[in-house]
Amino acid sequence: MQNITTISIDLAKTVFQVALFNKYGILKSNNKMSQAKMVQFIALHPEALICMEACGTAHYWGRHFQQRGHKVLLVPAHIAAKYRTGNKNDANDALAIYESIKRPNTYFVQVKSLDQQDLASLLKLRQGYVKQRTQTANRARGLGLEYGVKIPQGIAKIRKHLPCFLEDAENELTTSSRFIL
DSSP: OTTSOEEEEEOOSSEEEEEEEOTTOOEEEEEEEEHHHHHHHHHTSTTOEEEEESSTTHHHHHHHHHHTTOEEEEEOHHHHHHTOOSSOOHHHHHHHHHHHHTSTTOOOBOOOOHHHHHHHHHHHHHHHHHHHHHHHHHHHHHHHHTTTOOOOSSHHHHHHHHHHHHHOTTSSOOHHHHHHO
16 A cells, blocks of 8 residues: 555445555645546556545445555445544545545455445345345234224234135224235
């Protein structure tokens, strides 16, 4: 880190904040750039150390820059935030990312490979479905209680007992509530 250019990037969807530091750690520029301009700018600094927050698109950009010979450090967002001075804005965030990498106890997030990204995406998708299933089950239990029907807790119990409650003509479920449940 002492002998190379360091580029700190505050990632975004369209406009990126890019801070350039020389090998002595002196800030040379801190500018907003489009994606195309950022890629061109970084190409002018071969084998630079590039640091970014570990947030949305960080792994994509990390792979992109690594393939072009750069060393990439991804800093967890909560760590970079500790080193921000002044108001929260893109320019200060880019400086905070750089400050955080200089600290001896800072740990970094590894850039995910495409296979790791696929597995992480699959896990996130599954977690989302499980959460939605739980929300739906709780919603059904709450609606059932409004009609005096106490559906037991747990997905397996709901699957087992809900059809019985729907077929029971003696409870207070209306035609509409049976359709909803």
